[in-house]
Amino acid sequence: MMGRSAVGGLMISAAALVALTNGASAFAPVPSAPFTRRCAAGPAPSSTGLYMGMNRKARRQQQKEQGKISSKKLLNALDDAGGKKKGKKGKKSSGEIALPEDEMEEKRSAIDAEMAGERVESELGGEGESVVSGAAMVDALPEDEDMRPEVSAVVMDEDTGILRVVQGKNVRDIVTGKAVKLSDKGPEYRLAQMFPGAPPDVREKYRFDWKSANVAQMVESLQEASMVTAKNEAGNEVVRIPPHPQIANSGIDFVLANRDYLGFKMNKLLGRLKLRAQSEFKKDDALTYRKLWKNYLTVERHISAPFRQIMLDAEKKVGPNFGNNDLMSYCNGEVYERAGSYLVLKSMVAHWQQKVQDAEYVESTPETSDNTLEVLMVGDPKRYLPDPPIIFRLDECQRIAQAAANMTAIFVLTPELYDDLPLEIKFVEEALRIQTGTEMRKFVVEDFCPREGCTPESLREGVRRLAVQLDSMQIDPYGDLRNTVVRLCDAMAVGTDDEKDPYQPFLVNFKNGYDNPGFFQTYTFDHDKLSLVAFLDNPTEELEEGKIQGDDLIEQLGKDAQRNLMGFMGAVQTVGKEDDDLSAQVKKKEYEPYQVPETRALGRPHMMGWLELLEDEERFGGEGGDKSKDDEQSFESDNWREVSKST
Numbered sequence: 320m321m322g323r324s325a326v327g328g329l330m331i332s333a334a335a336l337v338a339l340t341n342g343a344s345a346f347a348p349v350p351s352a353p354f355t356r357r358c359a360a361g362p363a364p365s366s367t368g369l370y371m372g373m374n375r376k377a378r379r380q381q382q383k384e385q386g387k388i389s390s391k392k393l394l395n396a397l398d399d400a401g402g403k404k405k406g407k408k409g410k411k412s413s414g415e416i417a418l419p420e421d422e423m424e425e426k427r428s429a430i431d432a433e434m435a436g437e438r439v440e441s442e443l444g445g446e447g448e449s450v451v452s453g454a455a456m457v458d459a460l461p462e463d464e465d466m467r468p469e470v471s472a473v474v475m476d477e478d479t480g481i482l483r484v485v486q487g488k489n490v491r492d493i494v495t496g497k498a499v500k501l502s503d504k505g506p507e508y509r510l511a512q513m514f515p516g517a518p519p520d521v522r523e524k525y526r527f528d529w530k531s532a533n534v535a536q537m538v539e540s541l542q543e544a545s546m547v548t549a550k551n552e553a554g555n556e557v558v559r560i561p562p563h564p565q566i567a568n569s570g571i572d573f574v575l576a577n578r579d580y581l582g583f584k585m586n587k588l589l590g591r592l593k594l595r596a597q598s599e600f601k602k603d604d605a606l607t608y609r610k611l612w613k614n615y616l617t618v619e620r621h622i623s624a625p626f627r628q629i630m631l632d633a634e635k636k637v638g639p640n641f642g643n644n645d646l647m648s649y650c651n652g653e654v655y656e657r658a659g660s661y662l663v664l665k666s667m668v669a670h671w672q673q674k675v676q677d678a679e680y681v682e683s684t685p686e687t688s689d690n691t692l693e694v695l696m697v698g699d700p701k702r703y704l705p706d707p708p709i710i711f712r713l714d715e716c717q718r719i720a721q722a723a724a725n726m727t728a729i730f731v732l733t734p735e736l737y738d739d740l741p742l743e744i745k746f747v748e749e750a751l752r753i754q755t756g757t758e759m760r761k762f763v764v765e766d767f768c769p770r771e772g773c774t775p776e777s778l779r780e781g782v783r784r785l786a787v788q789l790d791s792m793q794i795d796p797y798g799d800l801r802n803t804v805v806r807l808c809d810a811m812a813v814g815t816d817d818e819k820d821p822y823q824p825f826l827v828n829f830k831n832g833y834d835n836p837g838f839f840q841t842y843t844f845d846h847d848k849l850s851l852v853a854f855l856d857n858p859t860e861e862l863e864e865g866k867i868q869g870d871d872l873i874e875q876l877g878k879d880a881q882r883n884l885m886g887f888m889g890a891v892q893t894v895g896k897e898d899d900d901l902s903a904q905v906k907k908k909e910y911e912p913y914q915v916p917e918t919r920a921l922g923r924p925h926m927m928g929w930l931e932l933l934e935d936e937e938r939f940g941g942e943g944g945d946k947s948k949d950d951e952q953s954f955e956s957d958n959w960r961e962v963s964k965s966t
Contacts, residue, residue, distance in 0.1 A: 429707075430715045434722070436641035439708050446486070447708035450671075450719060451638040451663055453795025454701060454708040459483035470498050490628040493620045494564050499628040506653035512625035513655045514741060514784065517575040525576035532580070534588065534821050534836075538611075541585070544573035545614050560610045566618050574618050579783035581615075583790045584822045589615060591825060591837045597929045598839040605933060623791035630792060633659030637667075642722050646730050658740050662789075662800070664727040665748070669803055670796035671720035674698070678713035742771050743781035747804060756810040763811065779811050842927040843920050845913040856916050 429439040432447075439447030439454070448454040459474055461467050470491035473482050489498035502508035517525075525544065527537065546558050547567045561567060574581060593608035637660055640649045650660040677698035686694055702711040710716060731737050731748060746767055753759040763775050786808055789801040812818045825837035832838060846852045912925060 429710055430718065433710055433715075433719055434642055436637075436639040439710065441704075441708035442706045445708065448710065448795075449638055450641045450667055450723065451634040451796065453793065455484075455486070459485040461485060470496075490624055490631055492624045493617055494566060496564075499624045501625060501628065506655060509625070509629070509653070510655040510658075510741075513629050513658065514626075514743075514781075514788070515575055515578075515622060516784075517572065521572045522576050525573045527577055527580055529580065529819060530816055532821055534825060537577075537580075537585070537821070538589070538592070541570075541573060541581070541615065542611050545570040545611065545618075560614050563613055564617050566614060566621060570614065570618050571622065574615070574622060578622070578787055579780050582783070582787035584826065586612075586616065586619070588822055588825055588837075591839065595833075595837070595839040597932050598841075598927075599833075600929060600932060602932055609933065619791065623788060626788045627791060629655055629659040630663065632656070633663045636660060637663045637726075641726075644726065644729055646726060646733060646736060650730060650736055654739060654741070657736055658744055661727075661730060661737070661740060661744060661748075664723065664730055666792075666797045666800040667723040668720070668727050669799035671716060671723050673799045674711070674716045675713065675720050678711060678716045681711075682713050741781070742773055742778065743785045745771075746778060746782060747785070747807065750807055751803065756813060759807075759810055760813065775811075775815075776817075779808070779815070779817055782811065783808050840924070840927065840929075842924045842929075843913075843915040845926060853913075856919065 429447075432439050433450055436450060438449045438452075441447050441454075445458050446452075446455045446460060459476065468485060468487045470487035470489055472485055472487065474485050475482055487498070491497070492499050502512060525540075527540075542560075545560050545567055546569075547561050548556055548558050549561070551557050589608055589612035593605055593612055596602075596604035596608055633656065636649045643649070646660075650657060652660075680697050681694060684690065684694060699709055699711060701707050701709050710719065737745070737748075746763075749767065750759050750762065753762055763778060768775055768778060782804065786801065786804045789797055789804060792801070824835075828835045828837055830838065833840075846856075915925065
């Protein structure tokens with residue numbers, strides 16, 4: 320077996336390290352090119368039947384009636400001819416074909432579906448929750464899993480004209496536009512893709528001296544590394560950030576060398592600096608920060624793509640086998656595969672334990688007019704939808720959390736699965752059993768590092784890099800484990816050089832004014848009188864105590880708020896009644912500023928307008944200036960040119 324060496328606390332194969340050292344970045348898809356490029360593509364036309372907002376019985380019937388006219392289309396034809404199709408007892412048909420009772424399939428309970436590793440089905444459509452993934456109610460569903468695209472795509476629902484995302488079988492690399500391809504050179508290279516580091520010469524060239532690093536230097540260095548030399552329309556060479564989704568190899572190397580110091584904090588910083596420039600109406604500065612921010616996010620997603628692919632593959636193994644304690648039968652494999660399976664299992668435990676805590680609070684807290692919003696904000700708001708696509712009751716959450724904890728414990732106690740995992744993963748497992756930060760830091764110095772043959776500095780770096788990788792995953796169900804690992808990083812850094820945080824004055828500074836380097840002036844907006852915001856600002860009636868569950872809440876919010884709430888949560892059906900025609904209520908009158916309650920305005924200005932400062936550029940991808948009518952359909956990709964890297 321190839322030898323492995325610890326670089327920055329990460330286990331990377333020696334052969335892979337040599338490949339990294341002798342060539343360009345491991346993540347440069349085309350080593351001979353300064354950066355990669357792909358053509359932007361618009362939404363793909365719908366090639367499959369999409370199930371959005373259709374209930375389960377209608378979907379089953381449509382599958383049975385392939386090649387026949389649907390009942391809904393038949394009803395429409397009858398209506399056009401002046402006839403009305405009636406259901407039983409003279410009621411209008413809902414558009415479903417009535418089935419004999421012996422042909423009607425009994426709906427499987429949500430908890431049974433979850434315990435079987437399947438997704439919860441809901442009449443609201445979309446993809447329901449499973450033990451390893453969250454609910455995605457606004458996604459489109461292909462009528463057959465075999466018709467699912469290779470990578471996620473945007474399609475148009477032919478019936479509604481609404482653009483929807485249909486999830487693909489594999490992770491899409493944002494740079495190439497194709498499915499992520501793991502290395503063909505063996506498992507050691509795939510492990511290096513999962514936990515990427517940088518070779519010594521790249522680290523020496525780009526890595527920050529954290530003792531003296533400051534934000535201005537970090538942003539300037541990132542911008543410099545992200546630049547390439549290109550020819551403009553006049554044929555002159557200019558140095559600039561390449562257009563999306565192109566990225567420079569030097570930018571990849573820079574991020575890899577400093578990834579544990581960049582990560583989500585640099586993401587937040589660039590966004591805040593861009594908003595600050597906008598709020599001061601400094602358009603050129605705002606455009607510069609926006610380009611750098613977008614390029615940085617593209618590099619991050621490109622680097623994290625193999626990790627996300629390995630995690631997706633692990634979900635496909637763990638999910639269908641949920642509750643099966645013979646983990647060797649489906650979790651065994653190469654180190655990178657077992658690492659992915661462990662992280663999926665550990666994320667399940669953290670996620671469902673949090674759901675247990677939320678359910679305990681909701682079910683044990685008496686509802687009063689004083690704590691209504693607090694109860695509303697705890698847990699997943701999808702629980703208030705009719706036919707929720709999630710599990711949220713306490714006893715059911717406890718059942719799933721216990722099963723996930725048992726599976727994880729068996730994995731850890733199986734030497735063939737656990738013992739040779741990367742050090743940062745093993746440390747997370749062991750450190751989370753320790754109660755205090757002092758004891759944990761003592762464990763690092765006196766126990767873990769001597770036993771595993773690593774230094775505390777390299778271990779801290781490895782855990783920080785793991786946190787950045789977890790941050791690239793979807794919040795549900797990985798957010799809780801990500802937050803836990805971030806807190807662990809903070810506890811490990813106490814009393815060391817890594818405790819320094821140059822981001823803090825920008826990200827954790829609540830001083831209200833431009834002498835705060837991360838401050839930007841927020842303002843209030845005009846809102847439609849029928850909007851949910853207007854309803855919450857000026858409720859027409861008090862919410863009744865003790866009626867905050869399910870349909871009772873939606874009924875109390877009123878029909879106008881229902882439409883906003885259901886749209887916000889991704890529902891594609893009405894709550895059960897047809898919307899009234901409100902056009903007769905609309906009367907033209909002079910503009911009157913929206914009256915924001917002082918308790919929410921807090922002295923902020925009203926309708927400053929700086930959020931629209933970059934509106935044209937964000938809609939059309941241009942560099943500024945007015946857009947003529949003829950130019951409204953032009954995009955940045957139409958003006959791409961071949962470029963070469965500066966020497």
